[in-house]
Amino acid sequence: MSSDSATGGLTAGGEGREGQPDVPLRPGRCNVLLLSFLSLGLIAFGLWVVSAGKQYREEYSQDMEGWRIGSSREVEITLVKEDDRNLACASDQVIGGLRCGYRLDQQAAGAVSPADPRMLQPYNTVESQLLLGAGLWTSSDMKQPLPAGRFTVSCSYNINGMVRAAAIRFAPTAPFDRIGKTIPVGALSDCTLRR
Amino acid sequence: MNDAVSTRASGLASAGWKAVVAWRPRASHPLTGYLLALMILGGVVLRIQNVGYPFRQSFDEPQYVAAAHQFLIGAPDVGECCHPPLGKLLIGVGMLMVGNNPAGWRFAPLCLGLFSIVLVYFIASSLFEDRRAGWFAAAFMAADGFFLTYSRAALPDMSLACFVLWSLLAAITARGWPGVLACAVLVGLAASIKWVGLLVSLPACFAILLLRRAPWYSIVSFAVVPFVHLAIWMIGLALIGHPNGPLDVLTEMRRRGQIHLGFAHGVNPLESAWYTWLVLYHPIVIKSAQVGAKIRLACSVGNPVLWIAADVCLVALPVLGAAAALSPRWRERWRGWFDVRYSKALAILGVSWVSMMLLWFTRRITTYWYHYLTPWGIALVLLGGVVARLDRRFPKGVLSFVLVVLAVFIYFAPVWAEIPLSLSAAHRRLIFPMWQ
Numbered sequence: 280m281s282s283d284s285a286t287g288g289l290t291a292g293g294e295g296r297e298g299q300p301d302v303p304l305r306p307g308r309c310n311v312l313l314l315s316f317l318s319l320g321l322i323a324f325g326l327w328v329v330s331a332g333k334q335y336r337e338e339y340s341q342d343m344e345g346w347r348i349g350s351s352r353e354v355e356i357t358l359v360k361e362d363d364r365n366l367a368c369a370s371d372q373v374i375g376g377l378r379c380g381y382r383l384d385q386q387a388a389g390a391v392s393p394a395d396p397r398m399l400q401p402y403n404t405v406e407s408q409l410l411l412g413a414g415l416w417t418s419s420d421m422k423q424p425l426p427a428g429r430f431t432v433s434c435s436y437n438i439n440g441m442v443r444a445a446a447i448r449f450a451p452t453a454p455f456d457r458i459g460k461t462i463p464v465g466a467l468s469d470c471t472l473r474r
Numbered sequence: 475m476n477d478a479v480s481t482r483a484s485g486l487a488s489a490g491w492k493a494v495v496a497w498r499p500r501a502s503h504p505l506t507g508y509l510l511a512l513m514i515l516g517g518v519v520l521r522i523q524n525v526g527y528p529f530r531q532s533f534d535e536p537q538y539v540a541a542a543h544q545f546l547i548g549a550p551d552v553g554e555c556c557h558p559p560l561g562k563l564l565i566g567v568g569m570l571m572v573g574n575n576p577a578g579w580r581f582a583p584l585c586l587g588l589f590s591i592v593l594v595y596f597i598a599s600s601l602f603e604d605r606r607a608g609w610f611a612a613a614f615m616a617a618d619g620f621f622l623t624y625s626r627a628a629l630p631d632m633s634l635a636c637f638v639l640w641s642l643l644a645a646i647t648a649r650g651w652p653g654v655l656a657c658a659v660l661v662g663l664a665a666s667i668k669w670v671g672l673l674v675s676l677p678a679c680f681a682i683l684l685l686r687r688a689p690w691y692s693i694v695s696f697a698v699v700p701f702v703h704l705a706i707w708m709i710g711l712a713l714i715g716h717p718n719g720p721l722d723v724l725t726e727m728r729r730r731g732q733i734h735l736g737f738a739h740g741v742n743p744l745e746s747a748w749y750t751w752l753v754l755y756h757p758i759v760i761k762s763a764q765v766g767a768k769i770r771l772a773c774s775v776g777n778p779v780l781w782i783a784a785d786v787c788l789v790a791l792p793v794l795g796a797a798a799a800l801s802p803r804w805r806e807r808w809r810g811w812f813d814v815r816y817s818k819a820l821a822i823l824g825v826s827w828v829s830m831m832l833l834w835f836t837r838r839i840t841t842y843w844y845h846y847l848t849p850w851g852i853a854l855v856l857l858g859g860v861v862a863r864l865d866r867r868f869p870k871g872v873l874s875f876v877l878v879v880l881a882v883f884i885y886f887a888p889v890w891a892e893i894p895l896s897l898s899a900a901h902r903r904l905i906f907p908m909w910q
Contacts, residue, residue: 311596311647312656315640318592323571323585329522330572330581357528357763405763407529407576431764473764 346408346438346463354436355405355473356415360425363393363416366400369446369455370411374464375439377413383444385455399464401447405431411445411464412436418470425472434470438463499609501862502869509876510613513883517616518588520891521625525584526577527770527892532761535628539579542566542628545713556734558703558727559710560666561630579628586636587625590851591615593639598858600646601819606865611858613876617883619890620757620776620850626891627760627772630667635848637664638674642826642852645678646685654682654692662702669731670833670845675699677826684818737840744842748834751846752788754781756908758843761892768894774843775889775909776850779882783875784853787860788827791820816863823856 346352359365369381379399380391392398393416402412415421415434442464446455499510531539541554542565554562568581594615599608615621624632641664644657657678664671679693704723711718711726739745746756754775761772798808812820830849834841865872888895889903904910 311600312644312653315589315593315596315643319585319589322588322592326522326581326585326588327571330577333577403529407526429764 348438348440348463351435351437353433354402354408354410354467355431355433356402356412356467357405357429357431358402359429360427362400365450366402367391367448367451367455368399368401368411370399370442370444372440372442372444372464374442375466377411377439377464377466379411379445381455383446385446396466401449402467409447409458409462410436411442411462412467413465415467415470418468420470420472423472431473432470433473434467436463436465436467438465440464497605499606499613501606501609501872502865503873506865506869506873506876507609509873509880510609513613513617513876513880514591516883516887517591517613517618517622520887521584521587521622524892525580525626526575528761528763529576531579531628532772533627533629533758535579538562538565538630539569539628542569542579543574545710546570548713548715550714550716556730557630557668558666558707558730559713560663560706561633561668563706563710563713564633564667565628565630580626583627583629583632584625587621587632590621590625590632590636590639593636593643594851594855594858597639597643597646598855598862600643601822601855602859602862603815604859604862607859607862609858610861610865611855614777614780614854614858614861614879615851617879618777618780618850618854619886620774620847622890623760623772623774624844624847629760629844631844631847634664634667634671635851637667638671638830638848639851640664641674641678642681645681646822648682648688648692650688651692651695654688655695655698657682658695658698659702661696662699663706665699666703666706670830670848672699673829673832674826676829676832677822680825681822684822734839739837739840742840742842745840746843747837748831748841748846751843751850752785754778754909756843759910763892768896769900770892770894771889771900771904772892773889773904773909775886775904777879777882777886779875779879780854780857783861784850784857787856788853791856791860792824795820795824812863816859819859820856823852823859826852827856 367381368379369383369385370379371383372378377397377399378388380388382388393400396414396417399411399413400415401409402415403409412434415432418432418434421432440463441461443458443461445462446457448455499507499514501507501510537554538561540552541562544550544552545559545563545566546569564582564586565579568583568585569578572578572581591612595608595612597608598611599605601607621632621635624635637660641657641660644653644660648654648657658675661672661675661678664674675696679696682688682693683690704720707723707726708718708720711722716722716726744756744758750756757773757775759771759773761770763770794804794808797804799805808817827849830852833839834845861872861875886903887893889900901910
């Protein structure tokens with residue numbers, strides 16, 4: 280490869296207006312193709328560092344900053360109307376009377392019904408934060424006819440605790456996936472449909 | 475000792491600064507250079523910011539992410555019906571590096587989207603032997619919504635465009651057998667993302683023969699293309715536990731080819747004929763999400779100013795070329811405007827654009843907006859070269875053009891990069907119903 284692209288092509292350009300000769304800016308050996316491979320490597324490494332850093336911050340700071348046990352916050356959640364049956368979590372922990380529909384061994388923990396205000400389900404907020412919440416489907420707005428497509432609800436989220444050993448799924452037939460991080464558990468109330 | 479270290483450090487810093495100054499975007503008007511740098515910086519930031527949003531899959535992403543996941547876990551590839559494995563394997567590499575999450579799904583297209591900006595710089599610089607052509611081309615690609623949106627989606631189209639551009643760069647800079655062989659390997663990889671990538675072998679051979687920097691007979695190296703393609707298939711089939719001998723690969727290719735050719739015209743409302751791409755008729759909204767009262771959109775409509783300018787180049791240059799070929803008077807004029815080197819660069823880019831459109835001209839298969847991504851990258855290189863030439867004669871005119879491109883880039887950025895905005899603001903930008 281070293282014999283290839285000996286003068287590379289990155290030679291001219293300069294500042295000259297019309298009529299002025301192009302001045303070679305880099306007369307030495309410059310293998311553009313190798314330079315392009317190097318650029319791709321640098322871009323991939325840089326992006327990987329940026330995304331790994333972002334992921335690390337999300338994992339270790341989300342539970343510490345603002346998401347404190349006993350606090351309340353406004354959350355926006357995007358849903359489809361089938362999510363009352365699509366979303367489920369599995370955990371052996373019961374926090375403040377709230378529990379998942381399934382135990383960690385994936386056996387149903389009693390009757391699984393979204394109408395149960397104590398049954399936890401996994402939700403993603405519009406800011407990509409995963410949480411376990413109970414009571415969303417019992418809000419009065421959610422008992423009205425819901426939009427056919429994706430919609431957003433705004434709820435008050437009262438954080439009762441944190442859970443680490445849990446698994447979640449986003450479709451009734453999908454297998455449960457273990458969550459590799461600590462996420463908040465709480466009650467969702469005053470949910471209003473954003474129109 | 476400390477003095478020696480500090481002297482060395484300041485020497486290095488000074489050398490680094492000199493390199494930055496020497497390589498910064500330059501044009502005849504100093505302000506143009508700064509605007510180009512701003513466009514590139516803005517394009518890079520917009521591509522990277524919130525790439526993990528939305529955290530669900532949109533448009534065709536479920537097919538490709540599911541297929542990539544199947545390659546990673548060794549399950550049969552039922553996620554995606556019709557394409558060779560490399561595009562999905564690349565998405566899988568991103569998922570290995572960053573995780574099976576939205577940022578992981580979109581990692582590889584984002585890398586290759588950013589890399590494409592670097593590639594068009596190298597292609598235009600090398601082809602026109604003028605670094606300002608490279609800076610113009612890179613800035614135009616950075617400030618274009620079509621490339622921006624596809625850099626942020628877990629789809630194979632960005633990867634295909636990138637490998638096609640990379641193959642062209644290899645052909646243009648090849649000085650001997652190793653360069654031509656590298657070009658052939660890249661062509662094989664492009665064809666292993668989507669079969670249409672094979673067409674880049676035409677302009678690659680044309681460039682090698684026209685530029686005469688490598689021996690003409692070195693194009694024999696293109697014999698490795700089918701072997702590269704076969705190797706990618708064999709790796710892909712092995713990963714999902716299928717029989718992966720050469721005959722098994724042929725059977726699988728034939729099966730997928732039949733599915734691809736079997737799609738009926740006029741069924742999918744997103745379908746669009748190739749000639750509509752030239753007038754931005756039916757771009758696709760590849761992501762959309764409601765955020766409270768606002769929406770976040772990724773509409774793949776291109777930068778309209780760049781589109782018009784590139785269309786003018788694509789129409790005017792062949793007309794002028796034909797006039798120069800037929801009339802001695804126009805030939806003299808052509809020679810006055812363009813030297814031999816520049817004419818060859820225009821010819822290579824023209825052949826490249828036409829070659830990458832050949833399959834779509836035939837209308838053998840159903841065509842969609844995103845099929846124009848690769849030819850559009852070539853059109854942007856052409857535009858970069860033309861504007862760089864005009865910059866020498868009309869620096870103020872080019873400055874005005876760049877200002878307009880930048881203004882349109884800023885105006886459209888929210889509907890390209892999923893920045894929250896109101897529905898009415900989105901409709902003001904996406905004025906035509908087919909854009910929404």
